Amino acid sequence: MDLDGSIFWYFGGALVLAALAISFVGIKGKASFPPSGPAMWATTAVFAVVVVGTGAYAVANASEEKEHRDAELAEEEAAAEEDVAAEEVAAPTETAPSEPSGGQPPGSGTPEESTAELAVNSPDDGSLVFDPDGLEAAAGTVTLAYANPSPVPHNIAIEDGAGEVLAESEDITAGEVSIEAELVPGAYTYFCSIPGHRESGMEGTLSVGQDSATSN
Ligand SMILES: [Cu+2]
Structure with a gap:
């Protein structure tokens, strides 16, 4: 170089x-x-x-x-x-x-918001019954997971105390379906909307409390 x-x-x-x-x-x-x-x-x-x-x-x-x-x-x-x-x-x-x-x-930022999934079943013999017929949940997002093992079509719906339907599933046979609603504290009813089923007793009460402590 x-x-x-x-x-x-x-x-x-x-x-x-x-x-x-x-x-x-x-x-x-x-x-x-x-x-x-x-x-x-x-x-x-x-x-x-x-x-x-x-x-x-x-x-x-x-x-x-x-x-x-x-x-x-x-x-x-x-x-x-x-x-x-x-x-x-x-x-x-x-x-x-x-x-x-x-x-x-x-988890820590929204302690008042709650999500709950509640299981509801009907008998596999096709009888017009919800089991259980009464549920409690905390205010917030409430999911109803419904299972109908029978060949008889059913669905599940939620209405508030004024009779307004907040959520409703399709009819199912031998299957499962979920509905979800944002619920404030109050008294609600879940029922099957197929004609004649609710009148035959296919309904239950859903009580929504202030928070998770009151629902347990
Ligand atoms: Cu039904």
């Missing part, structure tokens, strides 16, 4: 000195300039060698520097990839602590 660079400068310096020498010869005002015959050809040959040598070393240096730049770029890219890999490795450990802290607010 240093040797190539110094040789390059030697060639460049020789080129400058040769040019000065030729100019000096010309300025001295000899009879004929440029000199004719062998002297002119010798001068031309020296210039050609120096110029070609300088150019060759310039090209060699340029390609060598390009190789160095490519190597440096490759090192930078490798370093960047290592950084990315390090971040990917670090990411799970960074997000892991946030999961417990993120899981706390839903």
Whole structure:
């Protein structure tokens, strides 16, 4: 590297000195300039060698520097990839602590909101009965999970104290279905809306209390 660079400068310096020498010869005002015959050809040959040598070393240096730049770029890219890999490795450990802290607010932030799922069944002999015929729940989201194992179609619906239906399932046979309603404290009724079933006793009372403590 240093040797190539110094040789390059030697060639460049020789080129400058040769040019000065030729100019000096010309300025001295000899009879004929440029000199004719062998002297002119010798001068031309020296210039050609120096110029070609300088150019060759310039090209060699340029390609060598390009190789160095490519190597440096490759090192930078490798370093960047290592950084990315390090971040990917670090990411799970960074997000892991946030999961417990993120899981706390839903439980502690809304203590008054309650979700309850209550199971209601009908007998597999097809009789028009809900079991149980009375339920209690805390105010909030109440889900009634109804199972009708019989071949007789049934459904389940919830109405409030004013007789307004808040939720109603489709008719099912030999299956299960769930209905869900946002309920404030009060007295509700769940029933089967298929004509004649509720009148035959297929209904139950749903008492919604202020919170989970009063429902237990
Ligand atoms: Cu029914």
